[in-house]
């Protein structure tokens with residue numbers, strides 16, 4: 073029986089993904105850091121097991137319908153977990169922020185500011201005091217009536233909705249309409265309403281076209297569906313919705329990002345003329361604090377907003393003080409350059425997670441376990457101490473803090489380390505160590521121990537001589553004001569600076585035209601695809617060769633199966649239930665949609681006939697299930713495939729499965745897949761490679777592998793520019809451009825530029841002291 077006073081979370085028999093029946097005990101009320109090389113199983117343990125189990129229990133306790141959904145999505149594969157508190161995840165990998173979410177809403181700071189305006193604002197003479205809701209563009213009371221609080225007005229036109237007027241409605245003239253049954257339904261309704269759905273669109277009378285596209289009426293008619301090949305449908309009552317109405321409704325209400333994006337293609341946007349883009353109704357914009365409207369204050373950097381004068385009344389003083397104390401931790405985590413009105417989709421994943429973290433300090437929750445994914449991502453070493461202090465405070469409030477991290481300073485600051493390994497995928501999945509950090513020193517097979525305890529300086533390396541200069545600027549954008557930067561060509565350059573100093577803005581100016589080099593390649597961490605339809609094999613192109621091999625087998629030729637038969641993206645060979653995805657989407661209330669294995673093919677993606685064809689004893693689904701490493705052996709004598717696999721091994725991705733869907737890959741994995749496909753392409757002239765924080769998600773051992781690849785590119789005559797916080801990478805660069813000195817308006821200048829040894833000596837650079845420490 074479980075003893076409620078037992079101070080440990082005890083995990084028994086964890087088998088999620090690559091975990092090999094892991095047993096581990098982690099004390100509650102500590103800062104525990106999960107370490108291990110990329111793909112070793114840290115996230116499978118921290119998120120896939122501990123967090124997922126806590127979520128499962130929570131949903132079972134609050135929502136009776138959840139049981140069925142959890143069954144569909146699958147509970148974590150674990151024998152038993154005892155002593156598990158409720159969990160809160162601050163991870164951001166898969167959340168789909170809505171267009172209305174902003175720094176202010178994520179942090180709740182908007183609420184505090186609205187309260188201040190409602191209770192203590194300066195109102196025009198005779199105006200009634202407004203409720204705090206009236207200052208929110210996201211409520212009916214506050215939203216600008218013209219743009220419904222969007223700040224933009226969206227319009228559509230016949231040209232956008234009907235791109236090809238020579239088509240009839242039946243042939244798909246109305247491009248904006250939904251596909252499948254819904255689209256057919258609308259067509260049948262128009263037919264029932266007496267419109268000619270077989271005449272070319274341009275021949276329909278103008279008033280009919282106008283009505284079909286733009287009416288606000290929603291007539292209901294009895295539809296007698298045309299009998300489709302094998303389906304017989306009964307007459308039903310159908311409601312018409314004009315194309316504009318459908319597009320607008322989908323754009324503003326749909327929970328599916330894909331559908332919203334599709335709807336957006338039929339719209340053009342302009343700032344709302346009524347509110348000037350501030351999204352608020354005029355009554356709210358008439359109220360001021362310290363002489364400014366709420367929209368003006370929301371546009372200020374938080375650091376400035378925190379300096380807002382206190383106001384005269386006691387209420388104003390209390391409310392301003394509350395606002396300041398809430399802003400303080402955000403500033404502390406290096407985010408003082410953000411403004412409340414900044415839309416969340418424009419933030420990096422690291423910024424968003426730190427915002428959530430800062431917000432949690434005021435949540436008053438205790439007795440929960442916070443699970444975080446690399447909170448140091450995007451954070452300059454100067455801000456790491458602040459991060460640790462914030463984690464300590466969460467802990468001091470009576471919580472457990474479980475963090476997946478690669479940053480050595482965060483590991484050193486932990487109370488407890490859980491080291492997973494020894495390597496990735498099937499070569500990992502074991503807990504090598506669980507205990508206080510010092511104890512890891514004696515664990516020989518740990519890849520982490522070597523980096524954590526060896527403090528010898530990086531060996532000196534000869535600095536390369538540039539073969540030219542790339543001049544960028546003058547750049548005036550965001551916080552950069554007329555900045556000119558010179559990037560040496562043919563060498564490895566690191567761009568450094570605190571979060572918000574302008575690094576991404578600066579390198580964003582490097583384009584094919586401005587660079588004047590043969591080719592510019594941006595290797596970013598964006599997903600290689602947003603649906604399970606894209607995967608490693610399709611992205612790198614190796615799947616094309618694999619399919620040819622299958623089509624060339626005697627079995628396939630006998631049956632007349634061509635290359636297309638082995639594609640899961642077109643009808644023919646694929647499983648039609650999931651249309652080759654292997655998964656079906658499950659919509660969970662309050663949660664982003666998740667995927668569950670297809671009930672028909674069980675994830676194989678193909679129909680049984682296709683799976684009967686084998687190549688060297690494996691069917692196509694089994695080949696997709698091979699890891700890169702295993703596939704390299706299997707395809708050793710198929711040069712085109714072997715070459716792709718070789719480059720994937722080179723960037724340390726041997727543990728990934730060929731068919732692993734894009735949706736399961738981390739940002740760092742996606743980035744390395746892109747790099748590998750670049751490497752495999754072979755060298756055609758001088759190429760400039762741009763990478764924004766390539767070490768995110770990578771263990772120091774993975775960083776070594778990645779750096780070997782990048783330096784290899786430079787040795788082959790190319791140019792590499794990285795934005796980086798990892799001082800071991802910066803120390804190994806030929807040239808450093810340091811931006812700052814601070815973030816936002818306090819940054820945006822080039823503080824230092826030169827070889828690492830010189831930059832390390834520049835006073836006034838936030839980077840210099842950390843670089844110096846790594847070099848000596």
Ligand code: ADP
Nearest residue numbers: 089090109110111112113114115116497727736
């Ligand atoms: P880490 O967090 O240490 O980088 P992960 O826990 O993400 O490692 O991955 C461990 C192993 O599990 C890897 O081989 C990875 O490819 C695999 N894996 C991760 N997510 C999934 C998933 N959703 N389905 C199947 N395998 C997965």
Ligand code: ADP
Nearest residue numbers: 409410418550551571572573574575576577816
């Ligand atoms: P870094 O890459 O050094 O973290 P950024 O280039 O992202 O810094 O940001 C520099 C400044 O520009 C910051 O003040 C930031 O708030 C602002 N900024 C960056 N992106 C946007 C954007 N999409 N919209 C408005 N401001 C932005």
Ligand code: ZN
Nearest residue numbers: 216219344347
């Ligand atoms: Zn408006």
Ligand code: ZN
Nearest residue numbers: 647650670673
């Ligand atoms: Zn299926």
